Amino acid sequence: MVDLAEQVIREKGLRRVSVECGDATSLLPITRGRPVAGIFSGFGLQQITRPAQALRDWAGVLAPGGALVVAYWPHIVEERGPWRCLTDLTVGSENWQGGIPDVALAALPGLELVSDTEPAFEMVWPGAAEFFEIMSTAGPWRSRRIHYGDAHMEEVCEKFMASCPDVDARPLRHRPKARQIVLRMRDPAQHAAKL
Numbered sequence: 001m002v003d004l005a006e007q008v009i010r011e012k013g014l015r016r017v018s019v020e021c022g023d024a025t026s027l028l029p030i031t032r033g034r035p036v037a038g039i040f041s042g043f044g045l046q047q048i049t050r051p052a053q054a055l056r057d058w059a060g061v062l063a064p065g066g067a068l069v070v071a072y073w074p075h076i077v078e079e080r081g082p083w084r085c086l087t088d089l090t091v092g093s094e095n096w097q098g099g100i101p102d103v104a105l106a107a108l109p110g111l112e113l114v115s116d117t118e119p120a121f122e123m124v125w126p127g128a129a130e131f132f133e134i135m136s137t138a139g140p141w142r143s144r145r146i147h148y149g150d151a152h153m154e155e156v157c158e159k160f161m162a163s164c165p166d167v168d169a170r171p172l173r174h175r176p177k178a179r180q181i182v183l184r185m186r187d188p189a190q191h192a193a194k195l
């Protein structure tokens with residue numbers, strides 16, 4: 001991802017843009033206290049502990065007029081489909097989205113919600129077995145595999161294959177919905193100019 005970003009910067013000649021790696025839950029080492037004009041987070045929020053607080057912290061570094069765009073996979077991504085099946089099979093799976101984006105809006109008086117939408121994306125997999133394999137080795141269930149081990153994931157796989165809708169479809173298609181939130185920090189100067 002970093003290599004790709006650096007390549008784009010080079011190819012487009014973006015001289016004012018640089019790439020820095022860091023922990024998204026602690027922006028200070030990256031921003032060094034400077035306000036930020038824009039933040040985009042692509043499918044990272046669902047992997048972060050205390051996501052509502054992380055969103056608040058990200059919004060907290062915005063400059064007046066700055067915008068924060070966050071796309072992430074919510075707790076339930078589809079009514080029916082392989083991903084929903086996997087979520088339903090997950091012991092202790094609970095909705096972790098409480099407070100998104102209300103914690104941020106309550107903490108930061110100048111912050112406003114521009115939009116909160118659910119864009120859907122078609123996903124195509126060779127089949128249900130491959131879906132499970134990829135989701136549990138390189139995807140969101142990888143952490144469960146690391147935590148509970150391969151034997152446990154084999155059991156989950158059997159249950160998944162027994163309950164997954166369209167389990168024999170090749171390819172397997174579904175259309176999960178992401179959540180995309182756009183927040184903006186009001187610019188008091190612009191607001192005053194409009195009055």
Ligand SMILES: C[S@@+](CC[C@H](N)C(=O)[O-])C[C@H]1O[C@@H](n2cnc3c(N)ncnc32)[C@H](O)[C@@H]1O
Pocket residue numbers: 001022023024025041042043044047048
């Ligand atoms: C689902 S991937 C999305 C990657 C990329 N943004 C994209 O859309 O293809 C989530 C990424 O978030 C990273 N991640 C998880 N927790 C993080 C943290 N605290 N700080 C920075 N990155 C984190 C993971 O390493 C992973 O690469």
